[in-house]
Amino acid sequence: MMMMMVMEMGTMWVVLVVVAIAGALLVLKNLNWWLYESKLGVKQYSLPPGDMGWPFIGNMWSFLRAFKSKDPDSFISSFVSRFGRTGMYKTLMFGNPGIIVTTPETCKRVLTDDDKFTTGWPRSAIELIGKRSFISMPYEEHKRLRRLTSSSINGMEALSLYLTYIEKNVISSLETWANLGQIEFLTEIRKLTFKIIMHIFLSSESEPIMEALEREYTALNYGVRAMRINIPGFAYHKAFKARKNLVAIFQSIVDERRSIRKGYLPGKNRDMMDALIDVADEDGRKLGDEDIIDIMLMYLNAGHESSGHITMWATFFLQKHPEYLQKAKAEQEEIVRRRPPTQKGLTLKEVREMDFLYKVIDETMRVITFSLVVFREAKSDVNINGYLIPKGWKALVWFRSVHLDPEIYPNPKEFNPYRWNKEHKAGEFLPFGAGSRLCPGNDLAKMEIAVFLHYFLLNYRFEQKNPNCPVRYLPHTRPMDNCLGRVKKC
Numbered sequence: 021m022m023m024m025m026v027m028e029m030g031t032m033w034v035v036l037v038v039v040a041i042a043g044a045l046l047v048l049k050n051l052n053w054w055l056y057e058s059k060l061g062v063k064q065y066s067l068p069p070g071d072m073g074w075p076f077i078g079n080m081w082s083f084l085r086a087f088k089s090k091d092p093d094s095f096i097s098s099f100v101s102r103f104g105r106t107g108m109y110k111t112l113m114f115g116n117p118g119i120i121v122t123t124p125e126t127c128k129r130v131l132t133d134d135d136k137f138t139t140g141w142p143r144s145a146i147e148l149i150g151k152r153s154f155i156s157m158p159y160e161e162h163k164r165l166r167r168l169t170s171s172s173i174n175g176m177e178a179l180s181l182y183l184t185y186i187e188k189n190v191i192s193s194l195e196t197w198a199n200l201g202q203i204e205f206l207t208e209i210r211k212l213t214f215k216i217i218m219h220i221f222l223s224s225e226s227e228p229i230m231e232a233l234e235r236e237y238t239a240l241n242y243g244v245r246a247m248r249i250n251i252p253g254f255a256y257h258k259a260f261k262a263r264k265n266l267v268a269i270f271q272s273i274v275d276e277r278r279s280i281r282k283g284y285l286p287g288k289n290r291d292m293m294d295a296l297i298d299v300a301d302e303d304g305r306k307l308g309d310e311d312i313i314d315i316m317l318m319y320l321n322a323g324h325e326s327s328g329h330i331t332m333w334a335t336f337f338l339q340k341h342p343e344y345l346q347k348a349k350a351e352q353e354e355i356v357r358r359r360p361p362t363q364k365g366l367t368l369k370e371v372r373e374m375d376f377l378y379k380v381i382d383e384t385m386r387v388i389t390f391s392l393v394v395f396r397e398a399k400s401d402v403n404i405n406g407y408l409i410p411k412g413w414k415a416l417v418w419f420r421s422v423h424l425d426p427e428i429y430p431n432p433k434e435f436n437p438y439r440w441n442k443e444h445k446a447g448e449f450l451p452f453g454a455g456s457r458l459c460p461g462n463d464l465a466k467m468e469i470a471v472f473l474h475y476f477l478l479n480y481r482f483e484q485k486n487p488n489c490p491v492r493y494l495p496h497t498r499p500m501d502n503c504l505g506r507v508k509k510c
Contacts, residue, residue: 066408068119069103070110078112080247084494092392092493096122096421108407111416114142115248118395118414119407122421124428124447126404130396130415132455134159139457140397140414144248144256148240148263149321150314154457163456165315168299169292170460179467180368186216187365190472194480197507204502205335205482210234210328213468217323220464221292221316222273233269236262237321241495263317270313292319319461326390327465329496331472332503334384337435338473339482344380344437349477351376356478366471374470379437381469385451386423387435388497393418394453419450481508 073079079095086095099109099120107123121127130137139162141155149155154162193212197203214234243259250257277293296312307315338345355370396415401408409415424432428448429439452459459465476482484505492500 067110067410068106068108068407070099070120071102072110072112072117076115078115078117080113083113084247087493090490093420093424096120096418106407108405108409113414113416114144116142116414117410118416119409120416120418121404122418123425124422124445127417127419127422127450128447128454129404130417131394131450131453131457133402134456136399136402137396137415138399140395142248142395142414144246145244145395147248148244148256148259149318150263150310152311152314153318154315155318159456164301165299166456166460168295169315169319179463182216182220182464183366183368183371183467183471185219186468186471187475189215190475194475194507198480198509200507202485202504202506204504205484205507206329206332206498206502209331209472210324212472213328213331214320214324216468217320221319221323223291223293229269229273233266233320234324236266236269237325238262240266240321241325245495266317267313270316271309274309274312292316322459323461323465325496327468329390329498330381330384330388330465331469333388333497334380334469334473335476335482336484336503337384337387338380338477339484341435344435345477348377348380348473352474352477355474366474368467371467371470371474374474376437377470377473378466379440380473381466382440382449382451383435383437386429386439386449387433389420389423390451390496391453392420392493417450422448422450479510481510482506483508 071079073082082098083095086092086098099111103109107121107126109120109122111118111120121130138159139155139157141149146153146156154166157165189212193208197205197208211234214237215230218230218233239262240259243256243262246255246259248256250260273293274297277297281294281297293312293316296307296315298306300306338348351374355373359370394417396417398409398411398413398415400411403409422428426432428444447454452462482505484503486499486501486504489499489501489504492498
């Protein structure tokens with residue numbers, strides 16, 4: 021009897037301790053809401069509904085848990101199920117209070133209103149990509165340098181200039197892969213797109229430098245959307261080390277380029293590095309090494325990651341849907357059939373005539389949504405749809421919610437290029453963002469993908485080893501085995 025009483029008392033104490041801990045956590049969670057909302061000096065109903073999670077951590081655990089599961093969209097779904105389809109939800113993520121925006125209208129407003137919003141990437145991303153890169157650069161400076169750099173990668177003249185180089189490397193890469201046996205398809209495509217962007221921005225660098233850069237970029241990207249924990253074993257720590265290595269490599273390239281340019285010949289082909297070294301503002305001030313390195317680091321990363329992943333997924337979806345593959349292939353065969361017998365290779369006019377193939381590319385970008393979110397910061401209190409985004413708070417533009425909204429795209433996770441037979445409203449399709457900070461390399465990226473698919477459809481097929489391979493969603497959507505399989509010549 022005594023023993024049973026002791027056991028019951030022990031159990032009661034355990035229950036009391038658990039209840040006390042749960043109560044303390046609940047108090048802390050409510051305190052977290054109070055700490056941020058009490059600073060605003062506004063009525064609580066002015067903010068959108070939402071959940072600011074735990075102190076310091078906020079909603080990061082639930083975000084990471086969702087995106088490491090089979091259902092990444094459960095993160096936003098939890099807000100919708102609890103608070104309704106308001107389109108705006110308060111949150112605490114990446115160390116900052118913010119408002120998640122999820123509808124085309126609110127996303128478009130945040131991305132295009134430069135008077136009310138500025139760039140607002142979290143501290144962790146800025147430390148990895150660079151304080152002098154476009155993601156943290158003030159509006160006027162961004163506008164000036166964007167104008168300088170985008171001319172090298174967009175527009176008819178630039179695209180025509182790079183088409184032959186892209187085509188040559190796509191053809192040789194496919195031939196090589198077909199003779200290699202089993203490969204990681206995604207890894208090989210990323211190497212190809214990295215070689216192309218290296219050529220555009222740095223003209224020519226040695227194979228070892230390219231391999232070293234690409235390897236460090238892989239580590240860097242795993243930390244961009246991770247928690248800012250700079251301790252060995254964590255993704256951010258590995259990414260921070262990768263950034264240091266990238267900066268060292270770029271510094272050696274800048275030093276060598278400055279040394280060579282002391283004896284610069286006017287007839288030498290200019291690339292992006294030359295342009296950044298030469299550019300000066302109205303007062304004659306030029307960019308320092310840190311500015312050049314951060315801009316180059318950002319461009320080379322963005323210029324190969326997105327196009328590499330989308331190319332792999334477009335190939336994957338076409339193989340999975342034979343009816344779309346046959347239609348896309350027939351279109352490419354017709355382009356070749358109409359070609360004059362003296363013509364060798366693609367022309368930019370032919371690329372622009374790939375109507376169905378571009379629908380395949382757009383549908384791939386929608387389903388995959390390479391960049392799931394971008395960040396802005398309110399420059400002053402902003403009222404949208406009756407809700408407040410307070411000054412200094414982040415606005416998290418959640419692209420996945422727009423691209424996978426069943427009211428805009430019925431059966432949103434189904435791959436269907438015919439969706440693009442009709443026009444969509446502004447804000448309903450945002451693969452490259454919008455407004456003044458729209459990705460400057462959007463036309464180049466789509467052309468790269470189209471050229472690859474043209475030659476793949478005409479001459480090759482891919483046999484995936486693990487068709488049901490699990491998918492990971494951070495930092496970007498990819499098969500866990502990097503799409504292991506064989507490229508075979510038809």
